[in-house]
Amino acid sequence: MANIISDETIEYVGILSKLELSDQEKEQAKKDMGRMLDYIDMLNELDTSQVEPMSHVFPVHNVFREDVVVNQDQRDEILVNAPEQKDGQFQVPKTVE
Numbered sequence: 001m002a003n004i005i006s007d008e009t010i011e012y013v014g015i016l017s018k019l020e021l022s023d024q025e026k027e028q029a030k031k032d033m034g035r036m037l038d039y040i041d042m043l044n045e046l047d048t049s050q051v052e053p054m055s056h057v058f059p060v061h062n063v064f065r066e067d068v069v070v071n072q073d074q075r076d077e078i079l080v081n082a083p084e085q086k087d088g089q090f091q092v093p094k095t096v097e
Helices: 007-016 023-044 075-079
Strands: none
Touching (some): 007 023
């Protein structure tokens, strides 16, 4: 699989990653990518038919808390601080014509 990686591919990856690679770095990247593809090929040869799909490697349970109301209706207490109020709401000056 390593011989699939061409100089153009390395050049394109360098452009996408916004890296300026020297010729030596390009050759090293070519070898590294070849090794990665070889490893992926090796993994593809494994029999995974008996492996159950998973979404996470660790068992994950719902970590969110219950949605419980802790603040009751405090409108009257809050509106005590309002300079002006109308129909149970803050009344403010009109700002847009």
